[in-house]
Amino acid sequence: MKADEFVVGLDLGTTKICAVVGQLTEGDSDSAPQGFKVLGVGKAPSTGIKKGVVVNIEETVEAIRRAINEAELMAGVKVDRVLVGVGGSHIRGLNSTGVVGIKGKEIEKGDLDRVIDAARAVAIPPDRMPLHVLPQEFKVDDQDGIRDPLGMMGIRLESKVHIVTAAQSATQNIVRCCQKTGLSVEAMVLQPLASAKAVLTKDEKELGVALVDIGGGTTDIAIFHGGSIVHTAVLPVGGNHITQDLAIGLRTPQHEAEKIKIQSGCALKQLINANETIEVPSVGGRPARIVDRKLLGEIIEPRLEEILQLVNREIIASGCGEILGGGVVLTGGTTLLEGIVELAEFVFDLPVKRAAPEKVAGFADMVRSPACSTAVGLALWGAESRSGVTRRTKAHAPKLGQVTSQLKNFISEMF
Secondary structure, three states: HHHHEEEEEEOOOOOOOEEEEEEEEOOOOOOOOOOOOEEEEEEEEEEOOEEEHHHHHHHHHHHHHHHHHHHHHOOOOOOOOOEEEEOEEEEEEEEEEEEOOOOOOOHHHHHHHHHHHHHOOOOOOOEEEEEEEEOOOOOEEEEEEEEEOOOOOOOOOEEEEEEEEEEEEHHHHHEEEEEEEEEEEEEEEEHHHHHHHHHHHHHHHHHHHEEEOOOOOOOOEEEEEEEEEEEEEEEHHHHHHHHHHHHHHHOHHHHHHHHHHHOEEOOOOOOOOOOEEEEOOOOOOOOOOOEEEEHHHHHHHHHHHHHHHHHHHHHHOOOOOOOOOEEEEEOOOHOOOEEEHHHHHHHOOEEEOOOOOOOEOHHHOOOOOOHHHHHHHHHHHHHHHHHOOHHHHHHHOOOHHHHHHHHHHHHHHHH
């Protein structure tokens, strides 16, 4: 199979590296995009990334290599380029506007390019780089709320965009890790945008929805309204904080605490029967102990509630609290905890659901989990870009390779 016949999404998480190999299939234009078939999936534990940032190059390189090799074996292809997710607390999002004159003629694509360029002309610190410039809406003269002004007549064209920036050092290290495994970076995509592509519906984005992706080291937030992105944020807290609390509270090694969290964890202690018990390994060769499972709920619930409260404060501070007609959608590995939906509904006072990638074929069962949302979304992002069915509202996001070209320039200056 030729390299341009499949796409690869690479999710560099705090607890795991996940690679998804996918292929475009025939379908109608309303499918995701033209239909999407999962050919292979590879996963490896992640120890070189903390809170979305590379902290150990060699460990990250080895984890990427293992995940890619596993995905290659399953898909029967040779991977040489990937789309990589970017996250971490260094991510910043801001809204901007641009205005150009169109001299009373019909609006053409060149006019859209000019007004987007005008909107993106904001002062960005030299240690940061733009990841995305995402159009929200256009205004022609006094008429606002326009999604696609192509072909319209007017004198003044205005655009509102959402700009996402990242720290150069963080993106350079990601590219460096991929290069050391023989991979080129096709594009870099903000992780919550990738997850949104995999799990959100068109109606949810139109009505207003907050996507909350709770991973191991970070919690990513993307808010949509009117079909466009209006706010993004990354919080430096995640499921690992719950694991650390369990390790301390149960006096057990951290890797055992992670297993206990996955197998027996619960976000609401009232959902646990009083007579349930679990076996907890001890440290230093001491014998294992039997403890009430309710103790897990007493440890997990306050920490998870704290994370959700931080998300709620971010939503309120963004001014988007009143536009979430579609409620909140949870995804990410931590959302697999029992009772998290009920706890989130209590915190947000909004409808909440847990979501995983659904509109995929092939090895769909292997990625139909909230933990795989970002990797699948990255592959879908690349598939949509290549298929040529990208809607106008996404056409001004950085093209595949555009960000990579910028990063190569940065790297050549650094090394």
